[in-house]
Amino acid sequence: MQKTTETFVDALLKGDHAASLRIVQNQREHHSRFTIYNELITPAMHEIGMLWQQNKITVADEHLATAVCDFVLSQTEYDLVQHSDFQETTPKAMFFTVQDEYHYLGLKMVSILFREKDWNVKYYQSNLSIDHVMEQVETWKPAVIGLSFALAYRIEALTAYLKKFSELDYEPEILVGGRLMHQYDFSSIGPPNTTFIENLNELQTWFNKDKTIRRDDSDGKANTSSVI
């Protein structure tokens, strides 16, 4: 997919919605969403970050590329719309970006992958205040809350969110994503059921684990099933 990534980066930086979408749609004929997100879109956005590091593009170029990529991602989500009839038993997942955090593409991909797996998903990209987020969490009671952060100086904000989650009267699973995950030790902050996810492969691992637990769930408590 190397060659395609280069073409895709090129189209994103030119702001060419049509070409970018065409590339992804062509890939979609042979590859899963996961593969495309993991092997095309993520490397492309990394490459764009590198180009800024090398002074080959400006932040404005990056923003344009992000906007086009966002558009393309939305398109890959459309054919999931028919799955939007949820039943009460469908597990719920809520995703949001930390306030003032504009690196949202990763989280958006995660939210779409959850939707693909038939989760009932709410995804907030807008700049929600912590109070607003907590209000949503308390009324909707999602089983999974996912958030991401990419900027080192926002770590205090992240800590504030995690602290609030540990005060909830139920125990949702918390997923925290972002490229900085390996640089910090977060084990001391956040509720015990917090998982830090650095990339989509780790998300896949989490999905597999979650599947096992949920299979057990129907029989009783987690990991108590005699069915293998």
Added chain:
Amino acid sequence: MEKRIPLPLFRITQDFQIVERSDQAEHTFQYTNDLLDIVDADSHDKLKAMLAHDVEQLDFELNLITKHSPLALYKAFIQKSGEEAFCLFVPIEEQYQLVQNQLTDMQNRLNDTNFQLFEKKEKFSKMVDRSNELSGPYIELSDNLGLLPVFGDLSEEKLVAIKDNVFKRAYVSQPERVLIDFTGVGNIQEEGVRELKDLILVFEQMGIHVVMIGLSPRHALHLKPYRNELQIDFAHSAKIAIKKWLIAEYL
């Protein structure tokens, strides 16, 4: 070095130690001797790589840590001079932030609209399919006579939608004749005519005779090219056709 220049300006050594700074630099950034202290961690590598270039003058974007913001975008202009370098920082964050916010808003709105349109389109196309299915009911008038009134514009999609039901019903009741009533038909599309021809041929092969009724002159013009290849009868209206075949049957 001119200290009163209205922008942050630093004179630094090769290892980023600040030798001199402008008043504005003091005003904007925390006081430190190491320039890297006021550069965002993610921008350190970029600054080092840029300064390692073998050119005297360069400009590039850099994220800096100011007294007011933990992350502010600046354009750095560097002039190397022997062992030292002059670094001038021009803020660009504010204009970007404004445009970025607007862009994000517009993007969100566009996505929402796209999504709603998509959902509406799905709903609409289901309604059209349903409406097509209902536009050609097969009615059993007697053991020997069936009626197929067609409603609305005659399109390929419509005939495809009604065909299944019509053939199934006709096969079960095995009439001698089927009256296809065009009274309720508006415009005829060329693809629609071809599909109609196929429908008639299937009836013929099932041994069912087709009679077209209620054709307007406009309809007739469309069907004329197929007149010779199809074994069909024509009648002016439902009234005449019913008199001829239905009432005759009971006399």
